[in-house]
Amino acid sequence: MNKNTLLPVFTGGALLFLVAVPVTFVLLQAIFPHLDRGTFNAPFSAFGKLFADAQFPTLLSGTLRLGLGVALATALIGIPLGTLRGLFALPYAALWDALFLIPFLFPPYLAALAWMLALQSHGYVQQLLGVNLNNLLFSMPGMVMVMTMNVFPVVYFAISRSMAASGSRLADVARVHGAGPWRAFFRISVPLALPSTASSLLLAFTLSIEEYGVPAALGTRSGVEVLTTGIEQRLADWPIDMPGAAGLSVILVAIACCAYWVQRALVAGKDVETTSGKPIAVVPKPLGRARFLVLALFSLVALTAVGLPLASIFVTAFSRTLSGGLGVNNLTLGHYKALFDLQGDALGALGTSLSLALGTALVVGVVGLLAAWLVVARRIRFAACIDALSLLPAALPGIVVGVGLILAWNRSFWPVTPYNTWGILLLAYCCLLLPYPVRYVSAAMRQIGNNLEASARVHGASAAQALRLILLPLVWPSLLASMMMVFAVASRELVTSLLLAPAGVETVSVFVWRQFEQGSVGDGMAMASLAIALTLMVMFLAVRLQNRRLY
Structure with a gap:
């Protein structure tokens, strides 16, 4: 295979594997209800039954x-x-x-x-x-x-x-x-x-x-x-x-x-x-007498949306029992100690989530970089298809992706399948979060003139070398910021984890959900507080990296 076609073929294959396969199987199963029996009989009959359902x-x-x-x-x-x-x-x-x-x-x-x-x-x-x-x-x-x-x-x-x-x-x-x-x-x-x-x-x-x-x-x-x-x-x-x-x-x-x-x-x-090409200073108006009223409004919303949920999580994480109520005598560190009990499931769930999040960030970082490069910089023949496939997951609910992966990979005709392994979770996370690096890197590449890559090509560099040596260093801050956002979001994804996690594999979100269902609310909230701290730290670091890219 020609070196110039290797990267487009790899990117197209990855997009088909990650996005097109689950979406196609959802559509096929919806249209042909007996697809699991290997027949295409009674097309669209499932919709009639669905609409008739009370x-x-x-x-x-x-x-x-x-x-x-x-x-x-x-x-x-x-x-x-x-x-x-x-x-x-x-x-x-x-x-x-x-x-x-x-x-x-x-x-x-x-x-x-x-x-x-x-x-x-x-x-x-x-x-x-x-x-x-x-x-x-x-x-x-x-x-x-x-x-x-x-x-x-x-x-x-x-x-x-x-x-x-x-x-x-x-x-x-x-x-x-x-x-x-x-x-x-x-x-x-x-x-x-x-x-x-x-x-x-x-x-x-x-x-x-x-x-x-x-x-x-x-x-x-x-x-x-x-x-x-x-x-x-x-x-x-x-x-x-x-x-x-x-x-x-x-x-x-x-x-x-x-x-x-x-x-x-x-x-x-x-x-x-409204932009003429000249920078215009934005001069905000003073609030005057309304200053304190506006501050009270912002404080009320912040207290309701941020303070109350965070307080509920941390108070529960440090409370011995819910029935004990709010009191000094009910405070404990026991729930956090239980998380680090080597015989418990918490460390395994945390390790699984962090591993899957890291793997997702790496996979979508590579695929997203290549997709943005082929669409924005190379503008190859099938750029519109690559662009559509790479951004389609933004319109897909997580539960639809989960259904599509079940329909696609829970089939007897596959010689090897990721279903019922941790690999199916990796596929789900990659499909859902692929638009992050595509959008970030595309925006960064559009700010870079075409002359840099063209100059490298004129001096004998291949397309892959121009990408690796010229474009990648320039878009790296944006790519890294998007990968960190992917890492943070993937580490706490719930719905696909509930649908697809095989027996014996538990993520942070599933652990918190199960603890709440089983009545071990304190352990669940202790894990949730750690997940929140990790997410906030990673996301704010990603924002800082992105802001550095703007200056």
Whole structure:
């Protein structure tokens, strides 16, 4: 094989293996319900059976209500906070940014467990304030609230950056020409921020409808069912309904795609260029008398979204028993000692998660670098296909990837299969997290002129040598930052771990989930606190590396 075709063939093969295979088997199983018997009879009949199922309207309506509720709630919180951050001189702005980044780094399932400890009957809030919020928590509004506290930073950061970049300067021009402050805001700042607003709300919607941990933790006790829990139920309950799980997976992806289409339709033709090519200083306005009111608002949101869940986790980790309540006599380090007991499962789960996360970071780092290089720098013939395959997992819920891998590799015709080994978890993590390095490296490569690689080629370097000696050192900070983010996210992934982990293999997320189910809440929260500390450390280091790349 020619050296110039070796890397494209390797990259294309890796993308087919990681992404196309599971997606194809989900579609095939949904269309041909008897595929597991080796026949293509009765195509599309599974959808008729699915639509006739009395549970289907409940699953669909629950998913849509959750997604729309979270999108609305994140808009109510994220848009005002983001506007204040972007347009005004907010005191301690960097501190608020750092605090609001923390909830998004929380695994949603862990946030749900923390909120359960705080708000359930005889929880920490009732012990401190005498208020019982159990009925609110275990309901659709409670699920929306928990997801909103986890997802609103997406909207906050999008709005704040958009407002800071354009809204203030052009609004000032409108003020000079006679417009009042509110008129300038609604006629100038809001329309300019519409693309960022729509994109962030779309992301909030898709993140909520794809989430499994929050509905599984809160919805099962309140009777709220969604598509993700319906898929898991069809895979866990006997008899296993593979066509039904595949059909629900396709419907879930279709909802996400429809939401994307609606977002594109809303912002079509509304992009406005506001940059003339000259750097313009952004001068935020003083808050004046509203300073203390704004600080109180930011403090309330930070306390609710960050302080309360973190306090619940750490208090539980240091409490001897839940029934012992909040008191000095109930404090203990026993749960942390139990984690490092050589006869326990905690060290094995931690080692498995860290190993899988490291392997995932290395694999997607290599594949993502090659995919971005072929699309941005080389622009080969099938660049559009490579680009589509490398970014497709961003639209795939984790539970759909898990279903696809089960359907693809749990087949008798494979001479060798990763199914029922730790390798299936590695495939799942790689598929889900591949878009991270692709996006980071693509953005970095677009900032590099084509003349550098062309000069190397003119002087006799091959394409691979130009990549290794010229481009890789330049994009390395971005690539390393993305790999660190992949490492942090992979180390606490839940839904695919629950679906695919073979007997005897346990990850950190599965360990925490199982401990909570078995009543060993203190051990689970001790492990969760370690996972949070590790995730925050790695993610902030990744952000620092990325910021260094910008200067």
